[in-house]
Amino acid sequence: MANRKVPELSLNSYLEGSTTDQQRFIDDFFVGLKDYGFIVLKDHPVPTPLLEGSYALLEELFALPADAKMAYATVAGGQRGYTPFGKEHAKDAQVSDLKEFWHVGRELPGGHRYADRYPKNVWPAEVPGFEPAFKRMYDALDSVGHALLEALTLPLDVPRDFFASLADSGNSILRLLHYPPIPEGTDPRCVRAAAHEDINLITILVSATASGLELKDRDGAWLPIESDPNSLIVDAGDMLQRLTNHVIPSTTHRVVNPENAATSRYSMPYFMHPNPDALLTCLPSCAGDGAKYPPITSEEFLLQRLREIGLI
Numbered sequence: 001m002a003n004r005k006v007p008e009l010s011l012n013s014y015l016e017g018s019t020t021d022q023q024r025f026i027d028d029f030f031v032g033l034k035d036y037g038f039i040v041l042k043d044h045p046v047p048t049p050l051l052e053g054s055y056a057l058l059e060e061l062f063a064l065p066a067d068a069k070m071a072y073a074t075v076a077g078g079q080r081g082y083t084p085f086g087k088e089h090a091k092d093a094q095v096s097d098l099k100e101f102w103h104v105g106r107e108l109p110g111g112h113r114y115a116d117r118y119p120k121n122v123w124p125a126e127v128p129g130f131e132p133a134f135k136r137m138y139d140a141l142d143s144v145g146h147a148l149l150e151a152l153t154l155p156l157d158v159p160r161d162f163f164a165s166l167a168d169s170g171n172s173i174l175r176l177l178h179y180p181p182i183p184e185g186t187d188p189r190c191v192r193a194a195a196h197e198d199i200n201l202i203t204i205l206v207s208a209t210a211s212g213l214e215l216k217d218r219d220g221a222w223l224p225i226e227s228d229p230n231s232l233i234v235d236a237g238d239m240l241q242r243l244t245n246h247v248i249p250s251t252t253h254r255v256v257n258p259e260n261a262a263t264s265r266y267s268m269p270y271f272m273h274p275n276p277d278a279l280l281t282c283l284p285s286c287a288g289d290g291a292k293y294p295p296i297t298s299e300e301f302l303l304q305r306l307r308e309i310g311l312i
Contacts, residue, residue, distance in 0.1 A: 006215070006225060007032040010043035011144065011232075014151055029148065030155040030248075033236045037251025038215050038225065041232040046140045048230050051206055053129075054137055058266045060127050061102060062178040069100075072122050078311045079173070080105050081122035085180065090194035091308045098182055098192045098257070104134045104174040106142075114169055117276060117299075138174045141204050141232075141270035145172070148202060148234060149272070156244065157285035167201065170273040171302070179212075179265040182257060193255035198237035198271060199305045205233040206268040213267075216252035225253075239274065239301065242293050245286040274298040 007028055010017075014025040032039040062069075072081040078101075085100040102124075108115045123131040149163035156162075179192040192212060205213075213225045215235070227233060241250040258265070274280070276299035282291035 006036050006038050006040055006223070006233075008040045008042050008227075008231075011041045011147065012043045012045070015045065015147060026151045026154050029151050033152075033234075033248045035218060036215070036223075037218070037249065038233060038235045038253075040225075040227045041144075041234060042228070044144055044232050046137075046144065046206075046232065050133065050136055050140065051230050054133055054206075054268065055266055057127055057130050057133055058176055058178065058268075059264075061124055061130065061176070062100065062180070062264075062266075064124070064126055068124075068126060072102075072124060075103075075119045075122065077306055079103060080119045083311070087310065090196040091305070093194045095187050095189045095194075096310075097194055098186065098190050099177055099179050099255075101178065102176040104138055104176070106138070106169065106172060107135065108169065112169065114171075114276065118171060134174060134176070137268070138172075138270070141174065141206075142172060142272070144232065145202060145204055145270065145272040148204075152248075156247075156283055158283060163201075166278045167272060167274045170275050170278075171299075172200070172273045173271045175269050175271065177265075177267045177269070179255065179267075181264060182261040191254065191257050192265065193253075195252050195254040196309075197241075197250040197252055198235060198269075199239065199302060200237040200271040200273045201240045201243075202272050203235050203237055204270040204272065205235070206270075207231045207233060212255045212258060212265060214254055214256060216254075218249075222254075237271070238305070239280055239298060242280045242296075242301070243283055243286070245282045245288060245292055247286045273302065276302075 009025060009028055013021040069082045075081050080103050083101050105121055108118060153160050153162050207227045207229050214222045215225060217223045235251045236248045238250045240248050278298045279295050280298055280301055281295035
């Protein structure tokens with residue numbers, strides 16, 4: 001499989017294109033997730049100024065003193081606000097990842113059925129403009145995620161609104177990541193993000209400020225992912241793998257350490273989750289010789305995985 005390259009697709013061809021354009025996107029997206037697990041979106045509706053301005057805000061946030069950031073590490077399981085350097089590790093890993101991050105979650109109106117089950121967002125008072133920018137980013141990436149999931153309904157033979165109803169108020173997370181310069185004396189086994197699969201349905205990753213992301217191709221080889229700064233990178237997670245009975249497998253990926261250990265790297269993955277009560281059960285079109293997993297709610301599955309990676 002020499003010269004394998006992750007497919008690059010135009011989301012606007014699905015959102016605004018002809019019926020033929022839309023069908024080509026649906027086919028290419030489905031095949032891309034099955035064959036690679038990742039696709040690159042070159043053409044999408046998230047505004048470029050929002051993407052560029054967000055990275056400036058991230059630099060400002062993570063430059064705050066450690067005690068200022070720790071004041072926002074107050075939500076159980078790191079579901080909102082700050083998670084400090086070295087807290088999270090890959091499932092079954094013996095050492096921690098070399099990263100710190102901030103979580104932004106869904107804003108729900110009072111009286112919403114999940115209002116008491118989702119933690120409230122926390123916002124850094126020291127970074128002006130942070131709250132409105134990342135509320136906009138959250139909503140923009142959520143909209144992209146719904147369009148992508150809708151595009152999967154035809155090949156998976158489910159109703160067009162299947163994922164819309166499954167994830168209309170999902171506990172989705174925008175993770176604002178900083179991989180700082182690697183400290184002297186770091187355990188040589190530690191990497192910025194050890195090989196892992198994402199927990200959720202799909203992840204939409206705003207291209208990072210530096211290289212390092214690699215995916216494990218379906219043939220077992222590690223494939224570096226390089227894309228333009230304003231592209232979105234999309235991968236399949238464990239919840240989608242579970243629903244599709246491995247028709248769409250979740251994708252193993254990692255962030256390797258840079259040659260220059262003194263450099264920082266920033267990235268912004270959006271983890272798209274179903275509603276907490278949504279049942280992850282094998283889709284009939286994917287049953288094959290039988291379901292590989294018993295049904296489980298998305299909340300139960302999420303909590304199980306958060307325990308495995310050290311966040312709760």
